[in-house]
Amino acid sequence: MKKHFSARAKWLIAIAVLLAMGITVFHAVSSRRPGQTVVQTILAPFRSAGSTLVRQVERYYDYVFQYESLQAENKALREQIMAMEEDVRSADSLQRENERLHQLLGLVEEHRDYHPTSAYIISWNGSNWKSAFTIDKGTSSGIEEGMVAITEYSQVVGLVTEAGPNWATVTTVLDSVLGISASVASSGYTGKVEGALATGSEGLLRMNYLPTDSVLRNNDQVLTTGSTVYPRGLIIGYITDAGFDETGVAKYALLRPAADLDNLEQVFIITHYENN
Amino acid sequence: MLSHLHITARQWKTGLKWTLYAALFLLTMVFQTVILAKHPILGLKLNPVPLLIVCVCVREGPEGGGLFALLASLFWCLSGADYGNLSVAILPAGAILSAVLCRAVLTMRFFPTFLCCLAVSLLHDSVIYALKLLLAAGRPSYYTETILPSVLLSMILMPPVYLLVKAVHKTGGSYDL
Numbered sequence: 001m002k003k004h005f006s007a008r009a010k011w012l013i014a015i016a017v018l019l020a021m022g023i024t025v026f027h028a029v030s031s032r033r034p035g036q037t038v039v040q041t042i043l044a045p046f047r048s049a050g051s052t053l054v055r056q057v058e059r060y061y062d063y064v065f066q067y068e069s070l071q072a073e074n075k076a077l078r079e080q081i082m083a084m085e086e087d088v089r090s091a092d093s094l095q096r097e098n099e100r101l102h103q104l105l106g107l108v109e110e111h112r113d114y115h116p117t118s119a120y121i122i123s124w125n126g127s128n129w130k131s132a133f134t135i136d137k138g139t140s141s142g143i144e145e146g147m148v149a150i151t152e153y154s155q156v157v158g159l160v161t162e163a164g165p166n167w168a169t170v171t172t173v174l175d176s177v178l179g180i181s182a183s184v185a186s187s188g189y190t191g192k193v194e195g196a197l198a199t200g201s202e203g204l205l206r207m208n209y210l211p212t213d214s215v216l217r218n219n220d221q222v223l224t225t226g227s228t229v230y231p232r233g234l235i236i237g238y239i240t241d242a243g244f245d246e247t248g249v250a251k252y253a254l255l256r257p258a259a260d261l262d263n264l265e266q267v268f269i270i271t272h273y274e275n276n
Numbered sequence: 277m278l279s280h281l282h283i284t285a286r287q288w289k290t291g292l293k294w295t296l297y298a299a300l301f302l303l304t305m306v307f308q309t310v311i312l313a314k315h316p317i318l319g320l321k322l323n324p325v326p327l328l329i330v331c332v333c334v335r336e337g338p339e340g341g342g343l344f345a346l347l348a349s350l351f352w353c354l355s356g357a358d359y360g361n362l363s364v365a366i367l368p369a370g371a372i373l374s375a376v377l378c379r380a381v382l383t384m385r386f387f388p389t390f391l392c393c394l395a396v397s398l399l400h401d402s403v404i405y406a407l408k409l410l411l412a413a414g415r416p417s418y419y420t421e422t423i424l425p426s427v428l429l430s431m432i433l434m435p436p437v438y439l440l441v442k443a444v445h446k447t448g449g450s451y452d453l
Binding site: 005006008009012013015016017019020021023024027033034035036038039040043046047050051054122123124125126127128129130134162169202 | 302314319323355365
């Protein structure tokens with residue numbers, strides 16, 4: 001076994017350990033890994049192409065499914081449907097985009113101080129420890145770290161935590177690293193909403209530091225209270241459960257996120273807003 | 277043409293082989309982050325990257341394969357992988373040890389490679405879990421509920437990864453030209 005374990009192999013292991021230590025120290029000091037922007041920038045077109053391909057396949061699959069039911073329903077329309085095949089496929093995606101932009105228009109009219117930039121999701125974080133995704137726009141489109149990602153319905157999706165020229169990473173509200181000042185819309189109780197990833201309530205949010213005597217009801221809407229990062233009045237989620245925390249002096253509530261994170265395709269990044 | 281470029285047929289084949297390995301790695305990364313991470317199976321995100329790194333290292337040996345493992349892990353870390361800095365140390369070390377073990381004690385066939393991949397993936401995720409636990413960012417049962425099933429379920433990707441690596445290895449295969 002010793003003859004297979006050459007000096008060069010030992011050197012490689014030593015270099016790997018030293019590199020890991022170096023990256024850890026650099027990451028701790030600058031909150032970014034050396035060369036990360038370069039690698040992410042190189043990867044972004046590949047991810048974008050992959051995600052476009054997947055979207056096309058999904059659309060085609062949806063189309064085929066719809067087409068089969070139509071065929072069973074009315075055979076006489078088959079030829080007409082075949083002729084419109086291409087139109088339907090593209091119209092389907094355009095309609096979805098139109099609906100999102102229509103909703104966004106309403107949002108922008110309601111909040112004239114918002115300056116949203118739309119972006120498509122090109123990849124998701126592969127770890128079971130983190131809930132984050134990469135979008136196809138970055139600093140060249142005015143997106144920077146600390147900007148909020150929302151849906152067209154004013155639902156909070158997450159926060160931009162890293163940004164490069166043509167990509168940005170959005171950490172979702174489900175991730176336990178984010179903390180958002182929030183209030184219960186119906187009663188005004190305030191607290192801090194955090195992701196419950198890896199804490200036993202996966203897929204949910206946890207609103208901490210609620211008053212002991214607070215009365216919480218299921219499906220109560222929870223909104224952002226407004227801060228330098230999060231604009232006021234964005235929807236975070238809906239209460240599904242409540243109880244006393246480990247200390248017994250405060251209450252907590254579990255929330256279902258308002259945004260449907262599993263089926264997100266497009267998000268809107270608020271690049272600027274008036275902080276009233 | 278090759279002689280005009282001062283490249284021997286052997287160097288050409290070797291270059292082609294490593295280019296294909298790099299392309300396979302890139303494809304695996306994109307597959308993981310674009311498809312597997314968006315569509316978890318049974319609520320678990322599968323991780324084929326360690327499998328590919330170990331397979332290549334076992335096939336190419338502790339030196340050439342080890343260098344590939346180091347560079348691939350570094351690229352994986354810099355692409356924004358969660359706790360990627362740990363991967364830079366664990367994956368090359370695990371892959372090199374697997375390659376040495378397969379050459380000295382086991383064989384380079386499917387089952388020994390499968391066991392090595394399982395061991396390295398388990399070690400990789402366990403170390404991250406231990407660190408999370410140490411930082412009080414995780415709960416003990418998360419290991420049995422998510423981490424262990426995720427590693428085991430990731431092994432369903434082992435046969436295609438193994439066959440692809442074997443096919444790429446053959447492109448550089450015999451140098452008797």
